[in-house]
Amino acid sequence: MKIKVGIIGGSGYTGIELLRIIHQHPNAEVHAITSRALEGRKISEVFPNMHGISELTYLLPDDNRLFECDIVFFATPHGVAMNNAALFLEKNIKVVDLGADFRITNATTWSDWYKMEHTQESLLKEAVYGQPEMKRDAIKDARLVANPGCYPTAVLLALKPLLQNNLIDTSNIIADCKSGTSGAGRIANQATLFCEITESFKPYGVSGHRHFPEIKQEIESMTESPVGLTFTPHLLPMSRGIEATIYVDLIDSDIDILACFENAYENEEFVKILPEGVYPETRSVKSSNYCQISVQYVEHSNKLVIMSVIDNLGKGAAGQAIQNMNLMFGLNEQEGLKQIGLLP
Amino acid sequence: MKIKVGIIGGSGYTGIELLRIIHQHPNAEVHAITSRALEGRKISEVFPNMHGISELTYLLPDDNRLFECDIVFFATPHGVAMNNAALFLEKNIKVVDLGADFRITNATTWSDWYKMEHTQESLLKEAVYGQPEMKRDAIKDARLVANPGCYPTAVLLALKPLLQNNLIDTSNIIADCKSGTSGAGRIANQATLFCEITESFKPYGVSGHRHFPEIKQEIESMTESPVGLTFTPHLLPMSRGIEATIYVDLIDSDIDILACFENAYENEEFVKILPEGVYPETRSVKSSNYCQISVQYVEHSNKLVIMSVIDNLGKGAAGQAIQNMNLMFGLNEQEGLKQIGLLP
Amino acid sequence: MKIKVGIIGGSGYTGIELLRIIHQHPNAEVHAITSRALEGRKISEVFPNMHGISELTYLLPDDNRLFECDIVFFATPHGVAMNNAALFLEKNIKVVDLGADFRITNATTWSDWYKMEHTQESLLKEAVYGQPEMKRDAIKDARLVANPGCYPTAVLLALKPLLQNNLIDTSNIIADCKSGTSGAGRIANQATLFCEITESFKPYGVSGHRHFPEIKQEIESMTESPVGLTFTPHLLPMSRGIEATIYVDLIDSDIDILACFENAYENEEFVKILPEGVYPETRSVKSSNYCQISVQYVEHSNKLVIMSVIDNLGKGAAGQAIQNMNLMFGLNEQEGLKQIGLLP
Amino acid sequence: MKIKVGIIGGSGYTGIELLRIIHQHPNAEVHAITSRALEGRKISEVFPNMHGISELTYLLPDDNRLFECDIVFFATPHGVAMNNAALFLEKNIKVVDLGADFRITNATTWSDWYKMEHTQESLLKEAVYGQPEMKRDAIKDARLVANPGCYPTAVLLALKPLLQNNLIDTSNIIADCKSGTSGAGRIANQATLFCEITESFKPYGVSGHRHFPEIKQEIESMTESPVGLTFTPHLLPMSRGIEATIYVDLIDSDIDILACFENAYENEEFVKILPEGVYPETRSVKSSNYCQISVQYVEHSNKLVIMSVIDNLGKGAAGQAIQNMNLMFGLNEQEGLKQIGLLP
Secondary structure (H helix, E strand, O other): OOOEEEOOOOOOOHHHHHHHHHOOOOOEEOOOOOEOOOOOOOHHOOOOOOOOOOOOEOOOOOOOOHEEEEEEEOOOOOOOHHHHHHHHOOOEEEEEEOOOOOOOHHHHHHHHHHHOOOOHHHHHHHHHEEOHHHHHHHHHHHHHHEEEHHHHHHHHHHHHHHHHOEEEOOOEEEEEEOOHHHHHHOOOOHEEEEHHHHHOOOOOOOOOOOOHHHHHHHHHHHOOOOOOOOEEEEOOOOOOEEEEEEEEEEEOOOOOHHHHHHHHOOOOOOOOEEEOOOOOHHHHOOOOOEEEEEEEEEEOOOOEEEEEOOOOOHHHHHHHHHHHHHOOOOOOOOOOOOOOOOOO | EEEEEEEEOOHHHHHHHHHHHHHHOOOOEEEEEEEOOOOOOOOHHHHHHOOOOOOOOOEEEOHHHHHHOOEEEEEOOOOOHHHHHHHHHOOOOOOEOOOOOOOOOOOHHHHHHHHOOOOOOEEEEHHHEEOOOHHHHHHHOOOOOOOOOOOHHHHHHHHHHHHHHOOOOOEEEEEEEEHHHHHHHHOHHHHHHHHHHHHOOEEEOOOOOOOOHHHHHHHHOOOOOOOOOOEEEEEEEOOOOEEEEEEOOOOHHHHHHOHHHHHHHOOOOOOEEOOOOOOOOHHHHOOOOOOEEEHHHHHHOOOEEEEEEEEOHHHHHHHHHHHHHHHHOOOOOOOOOOOOOOOO | EEEEEEEEOOHHHHHHHHHHHOOOOOOOOEEEEOOOOOOOOOHHHHHHHEHHHHEEEEEEEOOOHHOOOEEEEEEEOOOOHHHHHHHHHHOOEEEOOOOOOOOOOOOOHHEEEEOOOOOOOOHHOEEEOHHHHHHHHHHHHOOOEEOHHHHHHHHHHHHHHHHHOOOOOOOOOEEEEEEEEEEEEEEOOHHHEHHOOOOOOOOOOOOOHHHHHHHHHHHHHHOOOOOOOEEEEEOOOOOOEEEEEEEEEOOOOOOOOHHHHHHHHHHHOOEEEOOOOOOHHEEEHHOOOEEEEEEEOOOOOOEEEEEEEEEHHHHHHHHHHHHHOOOOOOOOOHHHHOOOOOOO | EEEEEEEEEEOOOOHHHHHHHHHOOOOOOEEEOOOOOOOOOHHHHHHHHHHOOOOOEOOOOOOOOHHHOEEEEOOOOOOHHHHHHHHHOOOOOOEEOOOOOOOOOOOHHHHHHHOOOOOOOOHHHHHOOOOOHHHHHHOOOEEEEOOOOHHHHHHHHHHHHHHHOOOOOOEEEEEEEEEEEEHHHHOOOHHHHHHHOOOOEEEEOOOOOOOHHHHHHHHHHOOOOOEEEEEEEOOOOOOOOEEEEEEEEEEEOOOOHHHHHHHHHOOOOOOOOOOOOOOHHHHHHHOOOOOEEEEEEEEEOEEEEEEEOOOOOHHHHHHHHHHHHHOOOOOOOOOOOOOOOOOO
C-alpha cells in the first residue's frame, strides 16, 4: 500500500516538484492536491509537463479527500500551516510544513520577522526541524516537521562539522548566499519577470532576511559560544540552485579540515564532500536531493572558505520534505530521491 | 541480472545523459565507458554531478571490458561506429549507434552529406532505424539500431499520422526547427561559448543540414507521393529542447485532424497530443523521453500547423536509445524512462 | 533648441528605450513623461539604470507640461492613443503612436482584431504607417504616425524587394517568427516570469495574432496579386530580438536575388544585407536600430528563404519611432541612432 | 582631427567593446586593429554586429599602420604589452595596457602570480594605475597606463571612501565577487561553453586569483594599517556585469556612511551612490561606464556591507580605457562614454 500524500497549496514550484518526485517514488502517491484559486482545474493545465501523465484536479483546501491522506505537505504562505496543522494531527495525519510556520522555536522572534502573531506555541514546541543530517532520530518520531528554509539548508550543512567540533570562531561567520529565481515563487510579480532577471545579478534583503533568525537559531543549537552571523542573499539569473560561500576564522589552522568534513558526512548519501581544489557548481545538484560541499583554507588571507550547493527546490524544499516523509514512515530514507543532477 | 552496457565515446552530453538514465534503470548498469582523450580519469572529474555517485573510470576504446557488455552505445563522431560496429556484432553484442552512420540507407546519399565513403553497406542494410513509434517490431529483433537524429525525431512524430492517412500535399512540407545548444556537443568551440549564444537566436545550415536527407528518407518511406521538403534549423539560447513548427497543406480541410493524431498515438506512452488551442513548450519535456504535439488549422491562412517538442538529449538521443535497448532486450519499453519533464 | 518630447505611458520597456535613445540624441530631450500608476515617482525608482542620470518624475497624463511638447509618443495599450491623439494634433503637437491604434487602415478589420470599436476614422485615414524604408516621404509630412509593430517591421523589410519586383508567388508566404520576451511588456504576469521563460521555447498565437492583418495589409499594398500569408510567432528565452524566417516560392529561380536585395537597400543605413552564406543573429542588432537580412535559395527544396533580424525594442519600436521623429522634424534621419549592436 | 587609435589583439570581447565605444566617440577613430590569427579578415566576419558599419581589416601586429597611431590599446594576454610597449613609447605613441603587465608595481610579486619574469622594471615604475577616480592627475600626464582589472575596479571604488577616511578595520576585509562570463574571454574553451555556464553558478580561483595582489596593493596605497583581504570570485550565468559584496567592520558605527560615500563621489560622473535601502543590480550599468554603489549597515550582524556593480567590459575594461585616453589627451573625460545602461 502506498502512502497517501496530500499537497496543500499545490500551485507553485514547490508543488510541482513534490508531484514530480512522488511520481517516481515507489511507496507514495498523491491522493489530493488543493488550491483555492485553481479549484476544478486539471494539474496539466497549470503544469504543462503533466499532460497525459496525471488526471489529478485541484480541490478546495477543505475537501474531504485531504483527510483520507497519511501525510499532508503544506506548500503555502506563512500563517496557513500554523492555523491548519492541528486539524490533520488530530486525525493522525502527519504534517510537513514547507513554509516557515514552525521553524523558529521562539514565538516572539517568529512574530518579529514574520509580522504575524504565532497562535500555536504548543505545536511550535512539538515541531521538529526537519534537517535529516542534523536531527534524523527526532524526525523519525515526529508528527509535525518544519521543513527547513533553502538558504538555511545550504548554510547549516556547510557549518555543522565545524561547529560540532568547535573548530571556528563563531563570533564572525559570514554567509554570502546566491539563489536561483524559483525561490521567489510562481506568483505574478514584476520584479521576477524574465526581462528583469536575465543577464543581471543583485543582492537583496541585505538589512535583514527571514532566513537569518533560522540560521542563527540552528547555529546556536550546535555551539555554546556567542554567535555573530552576517547573511546576505543574492538573486541569480537562473531558475534552480543555491550556492553559499561562507567565511570563517579557524581556531587552529593545523586541523585537517577536509578530513573533518569527510568524516562528518561519510555515512550521508545526500551530502558529498568534494576533493581538494574542486569547487561546487549549482548545476551538479540540479533536480536532485544532493548537497555538494567544498572547503578551502586560503593561506594569504588566513580564512577558511566553505562552499555549499543545493537545488533550492530539491534538497532546499521538496526533496528534503520527501526525505523527511521517508523517515517519518520508516522507509529507506533515500527512496525516490536518488536521481542524479541534470547536466547540462 | 542487469544488462551490461558499454558507452563508447562517453565524454559528451549524450554520454552523461545515458549515464544519468541508466543510473535509474532497474535492469541495466554501465559496465564500461570509454574515451581516448580521458583515459584513466574518473567520470566525476568530467561530469561534476557524479561526485560520490559512481567510481567509473574512462577506458580506452579497445579495453576488454567493453567486450563483456551485452550492448554498446556509440556516442561518437560519424565514421567511428561504421568502422567498429562489426567487432561487437560478431561477439553477439548488440549495438545502438547514436551517431549518423547507419541512418541513411543509401550509401551514396550518406557519402554526399557526410563527406566520407561508407564502407559497410551490408550493415547499412541490416540496421534498423530506431524510432520505436514507427518501427517497434523491427527494433525488437534488431542487432544493430541506428538511433534517429534529434530533429528527425521531432519532425517525423509530427508528420506520421498525416502521412499514414494521406491527408496532406507532400510536395510542400516546411519544417522550421529550433534546437537548444546541447545539440552542438561539448567540444570546445568559440561558436558555442556562453557569450556567443546567450540572448541571441539564429538560423544555421539553411542551405543544407545533414538531418535533411534523413527526414526526407523517412517521410518517403511513409508515402507514395513525391516529397518536397524544406528544413531550416535554428539555434536557441538554452541547453535542452527542440521545437518543430511544420507547415502543410491539407488535401481535405474537413478532416478532424486532432482526432486523427489522438488515434495515432493513443497507445503510445511517450507521445502526448495536446488539447485544442494548447501549444507545446520545450520545458514540458525537459529531461524526459516524452514528445508533445499540437495541431492547429489556421483558417485565415488555410494551412495546417503542427508543433512538436522533445528534449534533444532525451527522446532525441539518449532516452530513445534506452527505449530501443528496452525493446531489443524484451523489457518493458518504458523501463527507466518515466521521469516527468523538469519544471521549472 | 532641442525638440521637446513627451512620453505618454512611460513605465514599460518601450518607455525606457525611448529615454535611453533620446538621452543620446543631440537634438531632442524628454520634457514630460507620464504614467497614471507612477505619478510623482522618479524615473530612477522605476528604471534603476537612471540613478543619478535624470531627475524626471512621472506626471499624470493630463499634466500641462505634456502640452508644451513638440511631439508626443504614445507607449500605451491600444485605445489610449486613439482617444487622445486629437488633443495634441489640434495644438500642433506631432504624434507617434507606438501602439496599434492607427496601423490598420480599415476600421472594421481593426475592430475585429482588437475587440474595440474604432472611433477615429478620419485620423485613421490621415495616419501614416511609419516604416521609413517604405514610406519616407509621407512620414516627412505627417502629423500622426502609426509606428509599425515589431514583427511587421522584420517581415516587411524582408519581403519588400521581392514584392516590389514581382519575384514571388504571393499566394504562399510563410513567416515563422521568433521574439524575445520584452515584446510581452513589463506588466506583472505569471506567463512571463523568469522561471516560465528561461530554458524554454514555444509557439503562441498560432490561430491568429494581431500582427497578421498588419503584415497582410502592407504586403497587399505592395502587390496586385492575391496574398496568402501564414504567420506564426514564437517566444524566445531572451530579452531582446526578433528573427523572421520567411519561406516563399520564386517565380523565376534564375534571378540574382542577393543583388536585388543589395540594390533595394543600397541607400538605407539601417538595413544591412549579409554576404552569401552568412545568416543573421539577433545579437548583431541588439540595442540598435539596424536590421540585418540574409537570403538563401535552397536548391534541394526549391524554396527561397529570407531571414531578418531586428531588436524588437529598437528598430521594432523606440528606434524606429525616433527615426520617424527625425524625419518629421527635418533632421538627419540617423541622428541619435547610430549605436552599434551590443556584442556580447 | 581625430585621435588615431590602434587596437592590438582586437579579436576578443574587449576588442569589440573598444570598437563599439570609439564608433560613438566624437574625437577618436580606429586607425589600425591587429590580430595575428585573423590577419586579412574583415572585422565584420569576426563581429557580426559590424556588417556594413566598418571596412576595417585585421593587420599583423607589426604593421606600419599601427605606428601612425596616437595611442595604442593592448588587449592581449600578459607578456605581450610588457615586451612591446617600449616600441610605441619611443615613437611618442601613448600606451594603455588592458592586460595585467603594468598593474603590479613589485616585479617579484607580479612574477609570482603571473608565472613569468618581468623584463621591464623601469616601465613598471613609470606606468600609472589607470583608475581615474583615484589617480586622475597622474593619468593626465602619463605615457603608459595600466588599465585596472575588472574585479579591482569594482572593489576599490567601493572601498575608497572608507579607506581614505580611516573608517574601517582593514585587517578583515572580505570581498565576495561575482562576474559575468565575458570576463573569461572569447577563446574556445569547454569550461565556458553555453551549456556549461547557463543555469549554473560557481566559485573559482578560491585559493588565489591574480586580481588579489592588485586589489591588496591598491588598498595598501590608501591606508597605513595592515591589510587582511579575502577575495573570492564566482562565475555568473550571464555575459556582462560584476557585483562585489564587501564585508567590513566599522571602527565607529556612528558615522553617517552614506553621506561619506556621497561626498566622496559627488563630483564623479561615473560613480553613483544609491539611496538608502536600494541595492545595485548589474543590469543597471550594462553596456555603460557607470558604477553603482550601495552601503548597508546591518544592525543585527554589526557589519557594514558595501555593494558595487560595474560592467566588466565597460568600466571594468574598455570604458575605463577610453576614460583614461580622454584624460591623456586633455579631452572631456566623459566624451563618448555617457551611454546609459541597457535595460532590459
